[in-house]
Amino acid sequence: MNLTLKIWRQKSANVKGKMVDYKVADISEHMSFLEMMDVLNEQLVNGGEEPVSFDHDCREGICGSCSMFINGEAHGPVKNTTTCQLHMRSFNDGDTIYIEPFRAKAFPVIKDLVVDRSSFDRIQHAGGFISVNTSGNTQDANATAIPKHDADLSMDAAACIGCGACVATCKNSSAMLFTGAKISQYALLPQGKVEAKDRAQNMVAQMDEEGFGNCTNTGACEVECPKGISLSNIARMNRELLSGSILG
Amino acid sequence: MSSKKSGLSSIGRKVLMALTGFFLMFFLLQHLTINLMSVFSPDLFNEVSHFFGTNFLIQYMLQPVLIFSVVFHFAWGLYLEYQNTQAREVKYAKYKGSANASWMSRNMLISGLAVLAFLALHFYDFWIPEINTKYFHGDMSGMLHDGEGMRYHIELVEKFAHQPMRVALYVGAFIMLSLHLLHGFQSAFQSVGFNNTKYTPIIKMLGNLFAILVPLGFLFIAIYHYNVHPH
The missing domain is CATH 1.10.1060.10 (Alpha-helical ferredoxin)
Structure with missing residues (x-):
């Protein structure tokens, strides 16, 4: 599937951030959301750009590292699911997906989608x-x-x-x-x-x-x-x- | 481990909202009970209104508590809302609130402000003239100027008969009150720590009944007095 991603980019804690648009193509519906992000980052690195920073660790839904506010919901649209367990089959070809960090004054952004x-x-x-x-x-x-x-x-x-x-x-x-x-x-x-x-x-x-x-x-x-x-x-x-x- | 802080915590703050909310809900029920009498028996309505309007304990003990509860509930609610907006400095570009919480629970500020605006009209209609008659003109008799009968029922009827705009405003306000109560009733129980698998479903059901029937009762009274008296 081909997707448009609107992702929050912020170089560091003390600089202002903004939403930036990216396109990703040929995403498999069997990929997890984080694997889709890996594809985007590979694309960015190959193009000489800074990859999007995001938290992840176990990728099996038990460590609590991954976050991301996806299309207006924490961990995306599927209930009882962490972002790493969210799969691309929950989205449709041609979708525009908003990806933002968890926002709260007590969770300051460190970089991009990584919060403290x-x-x-x-x-x-x-x-x-x-x-x-x-x-x-x-x-x-x-x-x-x-x-x-x-x-x-x-x-x-x-x-x-x-x-x-x-x-x-x-x-x-x-x-x-x-x-x-x-x-x-x-x-x-x-x-x-x-x-x-x-x-x-x-x-x-x-x-x-x-x-x-x-x-x-x-x-x-x-x-x-x-x-x-x-x-x-x-x-x-x-x-x-x-x-x-x-x-x- | 020793205790770290003795000030009012965020939980203490929500408990105060709940306690004043409980008192205001009790007041609504009492207010509705008396108002319903105006439909069934003007004489009984007059007598009970006079009793409530002149009884020492109600006027000087319960009324101040009521005024405090109303002012506190609104002022505290606004203060907490301000604090809450400060807790998220950068807003989301996309936030899907409807995916996980009811409109009522997310918009207590809107329904609360609508009820506050209604209270201004309601005080202008009833409370200020009442206080003026009793405490500024010193007329505690509860009688009409010409001395022919008691004034309360006639004053109530006068406000609604031939007044479609006022009835419409009251109806709108009761709908907003209902929306406020649909979240507020069960939320107050949760705030004071009352939540268990056996009783919470009953409380939620009672809350829905209260939030629908009480405003519906007020709405019925306003429409009744608008319709029953010849135009």
Whole structure:
């Protein structure tokens, strides 16, 4: 298939960027979106131009590296799918495709489609951990019985790969789905109870400090999340924060 | 791990929107209940309106809370909207909001501002004349000038009979209110942390019923008074 690509080009963090048009020809419908980008970059390099920078790593939908806002949606038009798992059969011959970086003040552009998502790391550092005795006498995790229902919900929350699609797609650039998932995965388990009181407060405080917007419960994050993280995690975070701050 | 911050977080901010929203929804229900009386019994409407208009607790305790809630809900909503626009400095060239969220949830500012504009008209029609009569002219009797009966029902009817433009504006405002509530009702529950697989579907259904039936009730009353009195 032949496509017209409108891609955000920005040389570095401090210079202005702009949308630039490119043509690619003979794209196979079986290619992944990133392979199509590889074809474009090969074409650019052969023509003596700077290739388009974009994040990628595992290319099997589990690392959270790839991003891209494709035709107005994070990771493109297919639900529960990362950009690397998106295939060109989701597009038609002759299509014009908009490709932009994930946009948020807390995700500054480093170059082209690459954004700095270290704000997520800092939220995680603020409370996304548990204290474990590592002296060699660590208790076997399976020694603590956990209801199946709680374990399942915790695993569902832990499926978050921290890609940032929730922030990119939210009209307010809110990071509450990410933070809610990271708080929930611990809040649901007995091992997470030790730091529970402060965890939500500290992680939310860091989230606010990073400059993410406020959540208005549109639910767009849940729809666009490639891992299907549920909005109920945001409600659980709200409960955790309220009980932590009201009960002290 | 020690607590890092004690100020109002982004979650605290949305909880305040939810709590004032809950109070305003409760007020809407109470307002509708009294207004419906105007359709079925002018006398009962007069009596209840007089009670609500002169009762000490309602006038000096609940009314200030109501005024605070209205002002706060709007001012806070605008402030949060401003903060949210600041969170994305460079806008997308293509943004497909309709792919993942309802129009209502994405446009609470528009429906909210429409309701605010309606409130200005509504206050001009009813609240300001009421405050003027009671507190500036000191007339707490609730009676007509000629002393023949109570004034509330007649004042209500006068606003709508022979006033197609005003009825149309009210109808338009109730539609915007409905759109606002279609997202607002269930969103308020989510904001205070109420979300579970058993009750959330019920809350969403109740929210849709509330968002449709309450504005429909107000709309019915305006159209009723427009039609029932001879032109």
